[in-house]
């Protein structure tokens with residue numbers, strides 16, 4: 001099963017992707033995580049991506065698309081994957097279609113995570129993430145058992161550099177301008193499955209699984 005998960009920054013798409021990854025043994029490809037790991041390791045890609053990420057802007061398609069193509073060619077993607085944070089523009093979606101067609105592969109469903117804007121702004125400011133495994137926590141709604149230590153892998157739990165009010169506002173604007181049109185793009189192809197994450201991740205996952213069952217994917 002090959003999935004894409006779409007949602008505004010802070011909508012909980014990473015958390016839902018992590019649950020689905022575990023449950024259905026999918027490779028979890030988060031472009032944001034790959035960029036952050038490159039920044040941490042000081043690679044040329046990380047250096048270039050950082051200047052865009054710090055502003056809440058998108059990293060250019062030329063860098064992003066080839067990075068994803070490379071990742072999708074790895075062995076763990078052969079038995080299914082979930083793309084989290086990619087595609088983010090119509091151009092990226094078209095590039096993805098092209099690269100999958102070359103391999104005789106396709107996307108089975110596009111999960112659209114729905115959350116009200118006010119809830120997003122509130123959640124993002126208290127979000128914390130594990131530097132090592134990418135797990136997401138929240139100092140108010142889902143704190144770690146030990147402060148600053150990941151419950152899952154023991155890694156360092158930090159606040160993302162771009163989770164501040166100013167950058168979140170820019171990221172939301174970028175999302176509505178560039179990424180929201182993708183919902184229409186994939187809806188026309190009959191691929192959209194919605195998950196409402198206004199309340200909690202359990203309800204969101206239940207929505208998604210019910211949509212995947214209706215489509216005969218699980």
Ligand code: AMP
Pocket residue numbers: 009031032033035052053054056057058059060064084085086087088092162171
């Ligand atoms: P995320 O962790 O998905 O919220 O992504 C964090 C940041 O990484 C975004 O605000 C962008 O600057 C960059 N980024 C992640 N995925 C992409 C993508 N598909 N295209 C361009 N930039 C991206």
